[in-house]
Amino acid sequence: MNKLAAVAVSLVAVGALSTAGAWYTGTQLPGVLNNLIDEANKQGADALLGTGVSTKFELVSLETRLFSSTAHYRFSLDAPAKDGEPRHIEILLVDNIEHGPLPASRLMRLNLWPVMAASSYQLEPNELTQRWFDAAKGAAPLTGTGVLGYDGSTQGTMVLTPLDFAPSPTSTVKFSGMTLDIEASKNAKQVQVSGGMDSLLLNTTDDTPMQVDLRNLTVSSEQHLGSGDFYVGDSSIKLATAQIKVGDKPAVLIKDLAQVGSLQESGTSLNGQIGYDIGMVSYDGKDIGSLRTLWAIKNFDSAALQSLIKLYQDKLTPIQQAQALGEEAPELDFSADEETRMKADLEKLLAGKPQLALDNLTLTTVHGQASLRVVLDLDKPESFELAPDELARQTIAKLEAKLSVAKAVIGDGVRIQAALEGVTDAKAIEEQATMMTEMGSGMALGTGLLTLEGDTLQSSLHYADNKVTFNGQDMTVEEFVTLVMSKTGGMGGGLGDDPSAYDSQDGSQYDEGADQPE
Structure with missing residues (x-):
């Protein structure tokens, strides 16, 4: 009886701790989600700098219960106006969040490591995405799972569902699906991404028929934030084959496409290289040739480069916003103070004797x-x-x-x-x-x-x-x-x-x- 009593007390204690932890998660979750969303928006803005495209990720609603919550998100994208009309799209997501420290889904897999929350999200249908749901035979075309640790780290998997559909009477798409595994430390100071897809086949029968067959795409990236807001580390994108056939012409086959990059920090200097390779191009079954390129930088002062980019970003943002709204963009000009700052940054950058190659x-x-x-x-x-x-x-x-x-x-x-x-x-x-x-x-x-x-x-x-x-x-x-x-x-x-x-x-x-x- 003493052993049974001890077990019962232990179970009650675990239950009480789990309930307290779940309550704590529920109180902290809104702030945590908003911080994650702010960081995602910042990263998106940096990645799209200079493209004229802007994105926004926002929390539409959050329904919190003791052991779980349901969040609804909206992702919007604005692109420069075309034919005088601004281009705007919206994508909706729903997220079912289990509160920690011991979410039920992890307990079922006997994973007893405490976490703040476990997430299971998927795309929601709207006017834009309904056809994707139809192509996936009613299943959500995008799903994912994630875990948020008490240290602010995240770990998850995003899955694009296989699709086989005809977006128009003259075109078809067959997609094998794609899986990406993502890990990030707090505030995304360290990020790892890996995954890929098996195949994507596109076929059109318009005035000029075209067939595109992409096979075996792999993505790999392991990077961390350096001293000047630059991500340093290694990354690669590789595609085994791409076959393109236009009209009645023989097919062009491209093998072993790759983009491989590495950026490292030595003291306050950035050094890196990026290569673009094509293993072989063949036409009508006959080899034509291959191409290899390798670009490199050395001794680029991180702080000076970051300051120049920030100045450029500040000047470019209002231009992008005007383009997205179809309005007249302001001219790109610099004040006397900004010119002084730019010259000072250039002097610091050149003082490091940078090299381009x-x-x-x-x-x-x-x-x-x-x-x-x-x-x-x-x-x-x-x-x-x-x-x-x-x-x-x-x-x-x-x-x-x-x-x-x-x-x-x-x-x-x-x-x-x-x-x-x-x-x-x-x-x-x-x-x-x-x-x-x-x-x-x-x-x-x-x-x-x-x-x-x-x-x-x-x-x-x-x-x-x-x-x-x-x-x-x-x-x-x-x-x-x-x-x-x-x-x-x-x-x-x-x-x-x-x-x-x-x-x-x-x-x-x-x-x-x-x-x-x-």
């Missing part, structure tokens, strides 16, 4: 490769009141650029064009590719701005301390500008009246009777 741009075709790399180092000038040419000299500390193009890339370009135009005569295509390879490389060499090493066209530039090294030759900035102007001043780029008549090997002209490209 196109670290890698590489196009790889079936038979060759072309690449470009550009690195720009900046420095603080003595004054922003200097003459433009002197200001540029002092601001650009160093510039390096290198271009490399295999001659075979030119021929591959001809083959790609022939495929797009439906040309099937293999012999004629190869003859044209060979001729245009020699002609194109000859024209490039004729400008004097590129050199030939083996079968690769190259050009290099190095600038520092008011001195230029161009393709291995040292010269002053003035001499370099004069050289470029003299080589590009005419349409022929220094080749004479008919640049297409020169051979790339010895500069001699083709015979007049020789076959010329159409």
